[in-house]
Amino acid sequence: MGDTRPRKRKFAPRSRQGCLTCRVRRKRCDGQHPECQNCIRLNMKCEWQTQRQVVPEANTNTTPVSPTTTTHVREKTPATPSDSTPIGAALFPWDIFSGDEANEKAHLLNYYIEEFVPRISIATTPSSFYTKLYIPMAMEFEGVLDAVLAMSSAQLARRTANPDRAKHLRALSSRHQSKCHVYIRDRISPSGEPLTDIYQVMAVILLLVGLEALNGMKDTKWVSQLNCVRKILNTLYADQANWGSWELEAVRRHFTYHDVMASVMAGVTTMGSQGLSNRDSPHLFTAAPSLTIDPLMGLSYQLCGWICRIQYVTPSNPAFPMISEAAFAAIEREIQQWQYESPISAPGVDLPVALDLIALAEAFRLAALIHLYRKSDSHKILIPSCASRAMEFISRIPPGSSADSSLLYPIFLAGAELDSETDIGSCSQRLTAIQARNLYENVGNVHKVLQEVWRPVLNGEERRDWEDVLREWGWTLSLS
Numbered sequence: 001m002g003d004t005r006p007r008k009r010k011f012a013p014r015s016r017q018g019c020l021t022c023r024v025r026r027k028r029c030d031g032q033h034p035e036c037q038n039c040i041r042l043n044m045k046c047e048w049q050t051q052r053q054v055v056p057e058a059n060t061n062t063t064p065v066s067p068t069t070t071t072h073v074r075e076k077t078p079a080t081p082s083d084s085t086p087i088g089a090a091l092f093p094w095d096i097f098s099g100d101e102a103n104e105k106a107h108l109l110n111y112y113i114e115e116f117v118p119r120i121s122i123a124t125t126p127s128s129f130y131t132k133l134y135i136p137m138a139m140e141f142e143g144v145l146d147a148v149l150a151m152s153s154a155q156l157a158r159r160t161a162n163p164d165r166a167k168h169l170r171a172l173s174s175r176h177q178s179k180c181h182v183y184i185r186d187r188i189s190p191s192g193e194p195l196t197d198i199y200q201v202m203a204v205i206l207l208l209v210g211l212e213a214l215n216g217m218k219d220t221k222w223v224s225q226l227n228c229v230r231k232i233l234n235t236l237y238a239d240q241a242n243w244g245s246w247e248l249e250a251v252r253r254h255f256t257y258h259d260v261m262a263s264v265m266a267g268v269t270t271m272g273s274q275g276l277s278n279r280d281s282p283h284l285f286t287a288a289p290s291l292t293i294d295p296l297m298g299l300s301y302q303l304c305g306w307i308c309r310i311q312y313v314t315p316s317n318p319a320f321p322m323i324s325e326a327a328f329a330a331i332e333r334e335i336q337q338w339q340y341e342s343p344i345s346a347p348g349v350d351l352p353v354a355l356d357l358i359a360l361a362e363a364f365r366l367a368a369l370i371h372l373y374r375k376s377d378s379h380k381i382l383i384p385s386c387a388s389r390a391m392e393f394i395s396r397i398p399p400g401s402s403a404d405s406s407l408l409y410p411i412f413l414a415g416a417e418l419d420s421e422t423d424i425g426s427c428s429q430r431l432t433a434i435q436a437r438n439l440y441e442n443v444g445n446v447h448k449v450l451q452e453v454w455r456p457v458l459n460g461e462e463r464r465d466w467e468d469v470l471r472e473w474g475w476t477l478s479l480s
Helices: 020-024 037-042 087-091 101-120 129-140 142-159 163-185 198-215 221-237 246-267 301-312 321-337 351-373 380-395 402-406 408-415 421-438 441-458 466-473
Strands: none
Touching (some): 037 101, 101 142, 129 246, 198 246, 198 441, 221 246, 301 351, 321 351, 380 421, 408 421, 421 441, 441 466
16 A cells, blocks of 8 residues: 555557457457457447458449448447558547437447446446446436436537537537436426436436536536435335335435535535435435445445535534534544455456555545544644545546546545645646546536635635635535
């Protein structure tokens, strides 16, 4: 754990004899004809380089053939490139986009599976709700498909350098998002009770919460969306017949991650702590069985349950001082004594990824303590050391690591407590790198808030408190 030397990443070697599709995706190809197992598994078109001809055939048509239109989740690829054309430039799949609606949907769905989910996931796990649960739902329910397409097109709009294409993708995302709202409205009663397709409604809402973070929304709309999911989960857990359902557990885990980020804003949101309440939902934060690597929380699922409870810690009541102190001490003890099973020996997890998961878990632990100690004047003296240690663990995670996608919570809580110009500069550079990688607008908003917090420090004055900045600006940030 003390070794901070750069670690070498393991990449699967590309076979020079494999199909062009696998070579572009930098995946190991088994070389089977006419279709390799990778392309069969992902329902992608398996392209092979054509054999060279010493004497060209007569009347050879050199015009590229248009891709075949399909309604399946199959990636459109252009005709096989000539030997003089760089394979990456000719076949990079996300640069191919037609005006055909069916192909457009297939393209965006494929992007979601192949590019978007890996970019926002800490580790690739076989039980990821992003693919194992939401993709089968999207194949059957139009609302879930619209949510997935809204996410994909919004992200692709940020990746393209073509302004016309970016405009088209933003409009496409907006249309699919509007369809999601109609889908939810038709399945929720005026009182907020779910009527039909309960699991699908929760999936759509949670995906839209992620879309709010992607678009950098600064209002409380995403908090209201989470409260809707909370009500549905409470209804489902009230019936013990639902307990043990994998689908319910998966949605609960997705909800928990976003709920943690909402709880951080409890002190600044106009909704107040009542709007974020989970006091009546203890079942939402039960411990996960054995070693579970969550695609968003990594090893920190159980810890996130205690983080959510920090919002209820209040200054000591003169009439009942022992109650407040006991609540504070109980959460502090749980955070400090929290243990997780080491992922180093977990199947399918490479050593560099395992070490990143451990560093991320410890950064989360220290950020949680910072979050808690801000509630107690007598404990605020401990915050600087927690912030310094949290930044140390963050620095152990190489820039560009998949763990970058979940660093916003610890880097915000720790970064807001920094006083050294050098540490502030390092934190600022890391946030810039994270935003360049995942293209989420909320990262830029977090950076703006921290810059305002740091501004007085860099001028030799007292650091501002981030909660004061958010109240002044009227912002409610998602740290997802």
